[in-house]
Amino acid sequence: MLMKKLATAGLAAAVAAGAVGVAQAEDGQYIPVLSYRTGAYAPNGTPFANGYVDYFQLVNERDGGVNGVKFIVEECETGYKTDRGVECYDRLKDKNGGATVLSPWSTGTTYALIEKATNDKIPILSMGYGRTSAADGRVFPYVFNFPSTYWSQATAVVQYIANEMGGLEALKGQRFAFIYLDHPYGREPIPTFDILAERFGFTYDKYPVPPATMTEQKSIWLQIRRTKPAYAIMWGWGAMNSTAVKEAANIKFDMSRFIGNWWSAAEPDVLPAGEGAIGYKGATFNGAGTDYKVFEDLEGMSGLSDDGDRGTVLYNRGMVNAAFIVEAVRLAQEKYGKGKHVSGEQVRWALENIDLSAEDVEALGLTGLMPPTTVTCVNHEGTNPAILVQQWNGTAWEIITDWIPAMTDIVRPLIEQDAAQYAQENDITPRDCS
Amino acid sequence: MLYREAGQFKTSYSADQAMLTIPLDRWFVFGLAAFAIVGVPLLASEYLIASILIPVLILSIAALGLNILTGYCGQLSLGTGAFMAAGAYLAYKIATNITWMPIWLVIPLAGLCAAAIGIAFGLPSLRIKGFYLAVATLAAQFFLLWLFVKVPWFVNYSISGVPTAPPRSVLGFDVTGATATNEAKYLFVLAFVIALAWIARNMARSRIGRSWMAIRDMDIAAELIGIRPLPTKLSAFAISSFYCGVAGALWAMCYINTVEPTAFDINRSFQVLFMVIVGGLGSVLGSFLGAAFIFLLPIFLNSAPGWFGYSVAGDIITHIEFMLFGALIIFFLIVEPHGLARLWQIAKEKLRLWPFPY
Numbered sequence: 001m002l003m004k005k006l007a008t009a010g011l012a013a014a015v016a017a018g019a020v021g022v023a024q025a026e027d028g029q030y031i032p033v034l035s036y037r038t039g040a041y042a043p044n045g046t047p048f049a050n051g052y053v054d055y056f057q058l059v060n061e062r063d064g065g066v067n068g069v070k071f072i073v074e075e076c077e078t079g080y081k082t083d084r085g086v087e088c089y090d091r092l093k094d095k096n097g098g099a100t101v102l103s104p105w106s107t108g109t110t111y112a113l114i115e116k117a118t119n120d121k122i123p124i125l126s127m128g129y130g131r132t133s134a135a136d137g138r139v140f141p142y143v144f145n146f147p148s149t150y151w152s153q154a155t156a157v158v159q160y161i162a163n164e165m166g167g168l169e170a171l172k173g174q175r176f177a178f179i180y181l182d183h184p185y186g187r188e189p190i191p192t193f194d195i196l197a198e199r200f201g202f203t204y205d206k207y208p209v210p211p212a213t214m215t216e217q218k219s220i221w222l223q224i225r226r227t228k229p230a231y232a233i234m235w236g237w238g239a240m241n242s243t244a245v246k247e248a249a250n251i252k253f254d255m256s257r258f259i260g261n262w263w264s265a266a267e268p269d270v271l272p273a274g275e276g277a278i279g280y281k282g283a284t285f286n287g288a289g290t291d292y293k294v295f296e297d298l299e300g301m302s303g304l305s306d307d308g309d310r311g312t313v314l315y316n317r318g319m320v321n322a323a324f325i326v327e328a329v330r331l332a333q334e335k336y337g338k339g340k341h342v343s344g345e346q347v348r349w350a351l352e353n354i355d356l357s358a359e360d361v362e363a364l365g366l367t368g369l370m371p372p373t374t375v376t377c378v379n380h381e382g383t384n385p386a387i388l389v390q391q392w393n394g395t396a397w398e399i400i401t402d403w404i405p406a407m408t409d410i411v412r413p414l415i416e417q418d419a420a421q422y423a424q425e426n427d428i429t430p431r432d433c434s
Numbered sequence: 435m436l437y438r439e440a441g442q443f444k445t446s447y448s449a450d451q452a453m454l455t456i457p458l459d460r461w462f463v464f465g466l467a468a469f470a471i472v473g474v475p476l477l478a479s480e481y482l483i484a485s486i487l488i489p490v491l492i493l494s495i496a497a498l499g500l501n502i503l504t505g506y507c508g509q510l511s512l513g514t515g516a517f518m519a520a521g522a523y524l525a526y527k528i529a530t531n532i533t534w535m536p537i538w539l540v541i542p543l544a545g546l547c548a549a550a551i552g553i554a555f556g557l558p559s560l561r562i563k564g565f566y567l568a569v570a571t572l573a574a575q576f577f578l579l580w581l582f583v584k585v586p587w588f589v590n591y592s593i594s595g596v597p598t599a600p601p602r603s604v605l606g607f608d609v610t611g612a613t614a615t616n617e618a619k620y621l622f623v624l625a626f627v628i629a630l631a632w633i634a635r636n637m638a639r640s641r642i643g644r645s646w647m648a649i650r651d652m653d654i655a656a657e658l659i660g661i662r663p664l665p666t667k668l669s670a671f672a673i674s675s676f677y678c679g680v681a682g683a684l685w686a687m688c689y690i691n692t693v694e695p696t697a698f699d700i701n702r703s704f705q706v707l708f709m710v711i712v713g714g715l716g717s718v719l720g721s722f723l724g725a726a727f728i729f730l731l732p733i734f735l736n737s738a739p740g741w742f743g744y745s746v747a748g749d750i751i752t753h754i755e756f757m758l759f760g761a762l763i764i765f766f767l768i769v770e771p772h773g774l775a776r777l778w779q780i781a782k783e784k785l786r787l788w789p790f791p792y
Contacts, residue, residue: 037747037752075747076736077749079752082694082696083690086485086689087489091481108596108696112691114598114691115598115611115691182583184694184695418592425590425598425600426601
């Protein structure tokens with residue numbers, strides 16, 4: 001009748017009493033997985049999660065873990081929702097001796113977890129997404145976004161377009177279209193495009209796609225047909241990508257002038273458009289297909305996801321994500337004791353000191369999948385951010401360029417400026433990396 | 435037997451006007467409040483406080499706000515998310531630009547800004563009613579979110595557009611930002627919840643609440659007995675938006691730590707509307723029950739198999755969760771259309787007779 005509001009609290013207590021679980025310290029590196037296998041983002045989230053989980057399973061089975069320490073992997077379904085991601089993080093972070101490292105797979109969730117994870121001393125590896133300015137390791141000690149940030153990727157995409165058109169001068173007076181998911185993720189590269197547009201004299205039209213109606217893009221593509229942009233660039237995710245590719249094919253847009261970022265160029269994005277998608281391009285940092293040594297090891301292993309996704313762009317990328325973590329754990333063990341459980345803090349140190357040369361990658365059987373990467377205390381993006389461009393030929397993604405380096409001279413000052421603003425608003429004194 | 439109203443005589447006007455006239459009710463509510471303030475921070479786990487209680491309490495404020503507008507005043511609104519966003523963005527703006535202002539003042543101030551916006555979007559309610567009004571408030575939902583994303587002034591020209599809640603403290607304890615403990619955040623949120631629920635309850639049984647209900651039940655009759663529709667409806671919009679704004683500010687500052695537009699999209703508006711409908715229209719208690727039910731049910735369904743030692747693939751659980759959630763909502767609407775608050779009332783009626791029902 002009256003304010004028995006706190007009945008709510010009692011109810012909540014009853015509901016969640018069991019959820020707290022027992023945090024038993026098992027001998028293993030605990031990897032919580034914030035996956036999304038349902039909802040509008042499932043076509044992308046599922047293969048990614050499968051590749052990620054399978055690689056840990058492979059390391060557990062093939063090598064018996066890292067120096068005998070196995071990985072314990074647990075998934076929590078977020079549906080790509082930020083608040084569910086935060087809830088999953090809180091639910092899982094302390095189990096099994098504490099989370100080793102977290103890959104949120106969502107820019108929104110990454111943003112929400114930066115402070116929490118920093119406080120809990122759990123490193124975040126937002127591999128090629130998330131908060132771009134986290135590349136400044138002095139302000140964001142616990143957040144990593146190698147092998148490249150969105151901003152670097154944006155400059156590399158523009159560099160690629162310039163290469164195609166015959167040099168950076170040729171960009172002058174050109175008009176591009178930028179189609180993006182209206183979400184922190186999609187908006188992330190806009191400031192960089194603004195600066196590039198100013199510097200190189202091109203203009204671009206912004207076409208936000210609201211997440212709630214991302215499969216309705218008719219009006220956007222009619223506008224694009226009218227404005228005839230020289231190139232269309234897309235920052236999409238989930239069902240938005242396949243819709244955009246289909247609509248582009250419908251208006252007979254020249255697909256070789258349509259480039260997605262590396263979350264917008266995978267099999268689920270092009271297959272629904274059929275023949276129409278042939279020629280669509282996308283950035284990437286890992287190869288597709290199964291012609292890599294590591295896939296031979298996967299054969300005959302038990303406990304893997306069903307093999308339908310194997311060799312797809314996102315499955316392979318999920319494996320790369322896991323491989324970075326496995327190597328970080330290995331590095332941490334070398335410093336803090338082989339065959340021992342390493343803490344989040346120790347893995348943080350290792351992530352910051354990752355130095356994988358081409359030979360190291362070869363030894364892992366991941367050549368062509370994992371880019372050679374060097375991370376430093378100052379630079380959490382990796383020291384040479386670059387992209388490959390791949391093109392869909394109707395049956396497979398083919399890599400058609402060599403590494404195209406990002407314009408770090410433009411991006412780095414932006415990163416430092418944004419990080420400095422963050423540090424000031426949050427009373428953080430950037431640590432000394434020298 | 436357990437719950438009795440008989441034989442409790444009031445001997446003064448103040449006793450008659452008290453908010454909780456029945457001692458049993460009074461002691462129960464006071465006890466619960468005391469437990470929430472003292473007991474919960476001492477006993478509850480970090481997960482329970484940070485991921486369950488804080489969001490449920492914040493959403494309860496939003497549900498209270500919508501209940502004032504929809505449940506008490508009868509104006510259907512789909513703009514809850516937008517008013518929450520207004521509170522969140524303006525709280526961030528005020529907190530970072532007027533740094534000397536204490537956070538406990540920033541949040542009500544952000545609520546007042548949301549209230550002003552709510553009044554502006556409430557103006558059409560004088561002419562249009564029912565579902566048409568819902569569509570008009572839908573405009574607020576889309577326009578406001580577009581505005582906050584479009585104008586970088588709201589986020590201090592932050593390049594990323596997703597600013598982080600600045601660290602602020604109350605009485606020397608951090609309540610927002612990375613260094614704040616969950617207990618401090620919880621108590622901060624709880625203080626708002628208690629104050630706002632107390633105010634809402636008192637408004638509902640005073641002149642302003644009765645005029646809302648008169649407008650809700652029949653606006654022409656209300657006009658004839660001397661209730662002016664303009665101030666009445668606009669006051670409902672303003673106060674409802676104030677509550678939503680406070681909820682949005684707390685959501686951004688004390689729960690997800692960032693000011694993110696997707697947290698306040700149309701789905702949030704629907705979620706709060708479901709809370710109000712399932713909890714009970716026109717009931718303060720219903721707002722809390724609804725918020726807890728709608729927010730916790732998915733999490734409960736999601737983690738339940740784990741408690742019994744079953745490991746089910748995450749996607750299957752989520753699909754089951756969707757089905758069960760939908761089925762349960764339909765079940766509730768059929769079995770108890772007046773919401774969970776009504777169930778509580780029925781339980782009390784039963785307790786009145788127990789153990790000797792006729």
